[in-house]
Amino acid sequence: MVKQQLDSALRGSVTDLSDKLDALEARYPLDPALAYSYACSALHEINSLARELELAGHSRAEIVMMFARIRRTMASSPLGFHMQNWPSGYHGDFGAVEYIASGVNRAQADTFAFSLEQAMLHSGIVQQHRYKLHCQSEAYLRAFGEHAFRPRILSVGCGGCRDLLPLLCVLRHFEGELVLNDIDAAALVFASERLRPATQHFRTVCANITSVVRLLRQEGRFDLIVAGGLFDYIPDRLLRHVLKGMYRDLLAPGGAMLFTNIDEGNPFRPLMTYAVDWELIERSREAIRALCEESSIPAECVEFEREESQLTWIVRLRK
Incomplete structure (x- = not known):
């Protein structure tokens, strides 16, 4: 019973985060500093929620399926899209290295995708x-x-x-x-x-x-x-x-x-x-x-x- 309740709560958290990301995409334009903060927070929330789902025993395929809307939001950033699709056919392709090394945000300005991409370009990884x-x-x-x-x-x-x-x-x-x-x-x-x-x-x-x-x-x-x-x-x-x-x-x-x-x-x-x-x-x-x-x-x-x-x-x- 406890495990079922935990699983239900985690699935609810995925839905809540997906709704929040959809709302942020729809609410633009926002104050740039606030939008950047929301984007940084979103990346951390996605990261921690994915780990919680792993620890709860969910498989990779299950988490990817649950993250369908989250992944769509990530793909709104050209960098996120590249890292989901790897157009050269292999992970870590030279296009991604060039993109990352340049530090240039290629997303459309005044969109949440722009803030999300900026947060990714500034991240430790x-x-x-x-x-x-x-x-x-x-x-x-x-x-x-x-x-x-x-x-x-x-x-x-x-x-x-x-x-x-x-x-x-x-x-x-x-x-x-x-x-x-x-x-x-x-x-x-x-x-x-x-x-x-x-x-x-x-x-x-x-x-x-x-x-x-x-x-x-x-x-x-x-x-x-x-x-x-x-x-x-x-x-x-x-x-x-x-x-x-x-x-x-x-x-x-x-x-x-x-x-x-x-x-x-x-x-x-x-x-x-x-x-x-x-x-x-x-x-x-x-x-x-x-x-x-x-x-x-x-x-x-x-x-x-x-x-x-x-x-x-x-x-x-x-x-």
């Missing part, structure tokens, strides 16, 4: 992407300095190379080799168009993560390998194989590798799972360290740092 990109940019700069602008660099899952955008002026002096890898041919075209005005010292390899290790292992070693947030989407069994191959076969002695991973206990996970469709593989520091050990990477060669939002691990490997 979005901010951590920008912080990660900054760390990746710093890794490139460090390699340029250490190798007199002639390093051999591999960017795996490079997307549109947003992490190189702040370095275009510096890249004019680059005389090494930059190998850009992604599974998405459109991302590589976008990246090439972005970099070509600054440097011709790059080439693209369109292949999945396992194939790129096999294809490049005969071509010489890299002074820097950057994997960004790619490992958020790679299961443990495959990641062990990838880490071992990259560290053993692709990274030069004295070289560095940087990758990131969302930490265990991501507080935005319920919102990401049920209001949109963005699922990440969370890993604790201990889990990442164990994967590195199982990939024959010495513990003393692994360094951890959190980016500024404290949601994601920045992992640096030295050889």
